[in-house]
Amino acid sequence: MALGKNYDGQDCSLAKALEVIGERWTLLVIRDAMYGVRRYGDFLAHLDIPRAVLSQRLTALVEAGVLARRRYQDTPPRDEYVLTPMGRELWIPMLTMAQWGERHLADRGPRRLFHHVTCDTRLDLAHCPACGRHVPLDEVEVRPGPGLEGNRNDPVSRALESPHRMLDPIP
Amino acid sequence: MALGKNYDGQDCSLAKALEVIGERWTLLVIRDAMYGVRRYGDFLAHLDIPRAVLSQRLTALVEAGVLARRRYQDTPPRDEYVLTPMGRELWIPMLTMAQWGERHLADRGPRRLFHHVTCDTRLDLAHCPACGRHVPLDEVEVRPGPGLEGNRNDPVSRALESPHRMLDPIP
DNA sequence: CTAGCACGGTTCAATGAATGAACTAAAGTG
């Protein structure tokens, strides 16, 4: 196996998934895309990621089919990165992973609460505990939780200090 | 931020979780522990991982509370690595991630099928679709799926060619 | 009693990836 991101001999779907989303920074880029971040500069400011790494990750995610690059204005020509349906489906692993972190690594309580907007129920796992239905990403709202530090001042952090519908663009 | 595994400014539970489970190889080590792998040599043979990296990951996971190191015989003294309750809870993010990989990256169908042993239902997501209950790891059985290549010959790969109860030690 | 072996590591040089600062380029604005 070469150095780097592949797990060639593994014959395992988890390993295949990790070849796409397992690199450093990648899942945080996708998390931001789920929050509605679409522009290079917004990712950059919210993640504190080296520019070269962000470029590489965005390109790789577009190639993998997780993000799509889309022209949103012509003068000047500007592209944005939005989640594909395949990318949106990462919502469930991401939520369950974040909730695991919340249970075991957050000493001050949850930082963000995810609610099913159609019934206002707080989510746990992938099914809405109230209505039993599977909850798609665009029916979810994030709200600040008691554990949030709020020590950041970029546009994304500020937008997430109030309830925010997932996938809605950041102002 | 230093180079490496931390995401210091993030104030996010997903980032905190990724500091523990986001490094290269780490989730595959945990996957193997869920299959019942416990010994250094078995991890080594199944993962094709450099020895130094495996040592570092096992030590880090023990420090983080995901694995516990336990003496299982005294002559000669031998330790094994087993999942803690905190580690077992990673089951749900791992399953959902693997199923995402299966849906989008496996061209030949699923490699492994996960069934709820109490009702024999194939699992999708974290709730058993038949009985509606949340499915804990020790009620799950893995079975080979049609997409499995079966080109490996270490003890773990061989054990997983027939149905195997999760967490049961590898023979 | 001793040579060999199994297991669970550590050490080390080489290679590749991440980092952060500086630079580039295209296009619009005052």
Next chain:
DNA sequence: CACTTTAGTTCATTCATTGAACCGTGCTAG
């Protein structure tokens, strides 16, 4: 025309991963 905004690229340095070799403990067979 100078300046800004956005979205990158380039590059030297630092750090992590790799794979091969080595180490140490305590059996085990002759």
